[in-house]
Amino acid sequence: MLGIGSITRKVFGTPNDRKVKATRPLVDRINALEPEIQALDDAGLVAKTTEFRTRLSEGESLDDLLPEAFATCREAARRALGLRAFDVQLMGGIFLHQGNIAEMKTGEGKTLVATFPAYLNALAGPVHIVTVNDYLARRDAEWMGKVYGALGLTTGVVYPRQPDEEKKAAYAADITYATNNELGFDYLRDNMKSELNQMAQRGHVFAIVDEVDSILIDEARTPLIISGPAQDRSELYGGIDRIIPELTDDHYSLDEKTRNVTFTDEGNEFLEEKLQQMGLLEEGQTLYDPESTTLVHHLSQGLRAHKLFQKDKDYIVRDGEVILVDEFTGRMMPGRRLSDGLHQAIEAKENVAIQPENVTLASVTFQNYFRLYDKLSGMTGTAATEAEEFMQIYGLGVVEVPTNKPIARIDQDDQVYRTAREKFDAIVEEIRMAHEKGQPVLVGTTSIEKSEQLSNLLTEANLPHNVLNARQHESEAQIVGDAGLPGAITIATNMAGRGTDIKLGGNVEFKVMEALAADPNGNPDEIRQRIESEHGESENRVIEAGGLFVLATERHESRRIDNQLRGRSGRQGDPGRSIFFLSLEDDLMRIFGSDRLDNVLGKLGMKDGEAIVHPWVNKSLERAQAKVEGRNFDIRKQLLKFDDVMNDQRKVVFSQRLEIMEAEDVTEITEDMRHQVIDDLVDEYCPPKSYADQWNLEGLYAACIEKLGIDVPVMSWGDEDGVDQDEVRERLVKASDEHMEKKAEAFGPDTMRQIEKQLLLQTIDGKWREHLLTLEHLRSVVGFRGYAQRDPLNEYKTESFQLFQGMLDGLREDVTEKLAQIRPMSDEQRRELVAQMERQQQRVEQAAAQAPAGATTPEAEAAGPAVAASEPLVEGFDETDPATWGNPGRNDPCPCGSGNKFKHCHGRLA
Incomplete structure (x- = not known):
């Protein structure tokens, strides 16, 4: 006996059937236009593109143009590739244009399907077509580029370590093919640039994601991170690695379902004894002491490296390097590294050279990157089982497109x-x-x-x-x-x-x-x-x-x-x-x-x-x-909830950077910052509703010299009649404004504007990097609040907001103080200062540019690629001690081993 649901489906069809049926009239209109379009010569196809753009500018919508545009694109594909799209391929293209995921079985020609919505949407703005690897990006760009070329459109392809000019040209094309990793990294790199003309991407209008389930689900468990080298702890990893193989089953508990492994009490006692023998743990100190936090962290990572990560499954060793293997595609992922010392623990386990750990310079999750697009779509052979996640996270519906022939x-x-x-x-x-x-x-x-x-x-x-x-x-x-x-x-x-x-x-x-x-x-x-x-x-x-x-x-x-x-x-x-x-x-x-x-x-x-x-x-x-x-x-939802908190802050910082780069003159911004600092100083040293004899004028005088660079007779103001907090504020604002005006005259207005802009960008970047590190630490400990019956996510939201407010306050103070302390120089010194600031910015950008393509890892908390540090050229080189650098010439290679000239690296400090 049939149930009510089965009877309803028999009579009315499934929701998917109704969506497919709704596209039939559009497909019929496209087919009806075929003879007319076939009659055009090659120049006529290109002229159609110009006609469509004109009609768009005159008020027609993309939906109005769809039948003609699809018919034109089908004819271009037939001429350029010898392929005439089936009706079901046109359906898939319609669903993609509508912002859905088209589920099409293997062999149904998804690569060709993407050309239809890509062509239509490229009439209005840049289109990104996202592939799962660089080979497919290059292949599809070259293959389908013939279709776009026949229509008068340009095609670009983005690949790892691409020269900047070539990359900008690729993004300037009407349709750009790239991997999800490169797109995400370029977004982060663009937001580390110091000039607008250095940015590559032209906004996020429309993206078609091939193998959408692999990219937006499988690879979305971990964020993309651009990182730079940090402290070297090779000896610590090596020492810990010698202990782990001595552990027995009683020393740890392993849960394969959750991929989690922890030490037991017996294990902790055994480790304390071993670590004290090796001199890694001081006599009388236990692993439960606060001083042991770092050691415990590295012990945990060593245990995970041995018990959860298997050679030739999770990674392979090639040419003395541990290379991760993508658990979903089985491909090698050169350049990607596990974070938090886990990759170093695996390197110690495999007895290969241990690369230094990294500090985060910028990060974003795939979810939040792809949600930047005004319209998103995707195609794959298998999406129906994850339809709920696609709708919840990305607002994408899944439509099953019928096969051209029965299976x-x-x-x-x-x-x-x-x-x-x-x-x-x-x-x-x-x-x-x-x-x-x-x-x-x-x-x-x-x-x-x-x-x-x-x-x-x-x-x-x-x-x-x-x-x-x-x-x-x-x-x-x-x-x-x-x-x-x-x-x-x-x-x-x-x-x-x-x-x-x-x-x-x-x-x-x-x-x-x-x-x-x-x-x-x-x-x-x-x-x-x-x-x-x-x-x-x-x-x-x-x-x-x-x-x-x-x-x-x-x-x-x-x-x-x-x-x-x-x-x-x-x-x-x-x-x-x-x-x-x-x-x-x-x-x-x-x-x-x-x-x-x-x-x-x-x-x-x-x-x-x-x-x-x-x-x-x-x-x-x-x-x-x-x-x-x-x-x-x-796991992915939890990651996203935490990243959404950071994402709001990321948007504020990145939009502020963009505003600064777009502005010809940022004097108004620095002036507002300086006035806010003065307000804070007056509130601190001359509290509201207090009497003059309660003011801390000595503290205010010292702060004015340190923060504002002005020497004003603050000490005597408390003895004057009628001087209240507002009067003190006004006098300080006037004195600091005059001080900065004189400074601008001494430097020259153009140079001063350049210095202000560079200083603002550098300070924002520095503060943001510090903030990211603080948030990482907060994230690692906030989970323990659950033991106190407090929601870790709410705690994270509250504290991260307070930290962000503190970051903005610190930003205002730093910018004001640095600008106040700058002294006029000779023309040569002035040029050197500007050049030095530019070089400092270039070093940050260089770290971003060197980040290998790819950062997702099999671990939910792992995160991204590393910029591996090279071996120093000078033995005993210490970055903080110039006496250990030898005596390199300005054009000699830098002794740190970066590969840059000394004058462009550590020599910039000389």
Whole structure:
């Protein structure tokens, strides 16, 4: 019997069906325009773009232009790429333009879909198309750039360590392709610049995020951080690392579900004894003393490095460097580092060079960066399971776009074995059977270690295969392109966001490129014709064998990752099948309660090598995955709640910086600051409603000399009749204004304006960096307020606001004091002062520019890339002691090892 909900859906359709149906009239209008647009020549297509922009300026909306713009873009793509978009691709483009997430299955041509809303919205302002890696950014920009070029638009691509001028040109283009990391970092870098013309980004109007679930959900657990080198504590990490392996199971407790590990009381006693023997803990001092806070922190990080982070799963060691591995894509993340000393603890564990820790220069979460855009949209093959999060955090709806052809893939029930050995034996046998009948097999694993373990088993079984993981990152496109050849076996560590389709029979384009490389003098047309003929035969063989067979060796924590792997098979109506092989020893099964299932299977008397196959097992596993997804959502929500507090402050600081950079003259701003400082001084030393004999005029006199640089007869004012607080304030304002006017005359108005602007920006940046560090410390301790029945988030909001107010007060005082103390100089000294201030700003910007692309990490509290310090050129170099620097010439390399000239680095202090 059907329920009420089922009957309603049968009669009225689902909400998704209604959204899809609503786009049909628009698609019909686009199709009706096709003959008219096809009649235009190439110049006519470019003229259409000019016409659309004119109509926009005359009051028409983008929605009014949509049918014509989409029809024009479809014709440009047909001419430039030989691809004519299907109706479902036009639908996807409409949903993207409306600010939704379009869920389109793998192989439905999402890259082409993005061109339609990108073209339409680029008529009104800059459009950013966000990809998951630099390879896809470059590939898509070059590929789809032909379409935009045919329409008279420009295309740019942003990549790591790009020269400034090239980067500005890329952002100046109508449509810019970039990774989420580069966009976020460039936003932070722009807000560390000292001149408007140095900024690269041109606002945040419209963004289309490819693989939106990977970028806005998986990678959004951690903030992007630009950091600079701090104190070197290599010896401490090394000492702690020697102790950790001596710990026994009684010394710590491990919770794999929450990825948390803590010392027990026995562990603390053992550590105290060991640390005292090593001289790291003073006699009589315990780990519970306040002086031991730093030591306890590093001990905890050392324990986490050993017990929670596994080599070849969470990271790999290459060329003496610990490189993190993205848990969602299996790719290496060079340049990204775990924060709070955790990366250093892993370096000590692996016995490689330990890089210094870092201090935060600027940070932002992906959530708050992408919420800067006036309109945001995204596309992926798997978003429906996270629809609630997309709506709550970003206000994005998810629409499932129908496939162009019905899906013919057969999804089989999971096979569950008792042990990993039985599971792998069954996997090898299943692969052998598929290989023998010529069916290509894509084998999905969850880690490098497991992919290599399976590779060894296949080698023993004499089954030829390719392995795709972080180690083979460079040959990724080639391996994926060959995965559809008859009988091919490809082992892949996570297939999310690979960007290259697996085509049955192999990839023609790759084969043509290979043949042309092998025979440069050959006839390209003949080579292509021969390869296409061979490909047709290969494709038919694969189709007869059943299409691509996706075999997963275990379930991931997220259902989306499983669905992405499954979706590699059955593209564009191709045949295919998928199956998951599991064992009770898999991480997900082991952590989320496989004991009871093991007991049941034991009582059933399952034989060695026998599997349990039932839809109920699938359902229970999906429930376990949903729990993990819910927990990860909570982590992201919590991170965002705390960052929202900082984000309000970040917006104030960044908008203030922008206002200062845009202003020709900031004298009014510095004057307001100075007058506020005078108000505060008068309130402090001559409190309201107090008598003159109660005033602290000695303190006020000293403060006027120190803070305002004026020597006024404050001491005698208390003896005058009729002098109250307001009169004192007015006299100080008049004296300080006159003092600053004389200073401006002595410096010259242009130089004074430049000095004021640079001083303001430098002081804001310095105060903001200090504030970020303070907030980090506050965040690390505020959680303990929960023990006192106080809400940590409310406590954080209250205290961070007080700290921000204190920062603004300190900013006013610092700027006023520094400007008051500046003395007129000779022309040469004046130029040197301005140049010195510019160099100081450049050092901050340089640290930002050197920040490697990418900062998200597998840890919720981890954060970002480091600017690694180089080895000093002079032995015994001490940054605080010029006597240890040797005697370098102005143009010699700086002895600190930065690679800059001495005069541009530490020599700027000379």
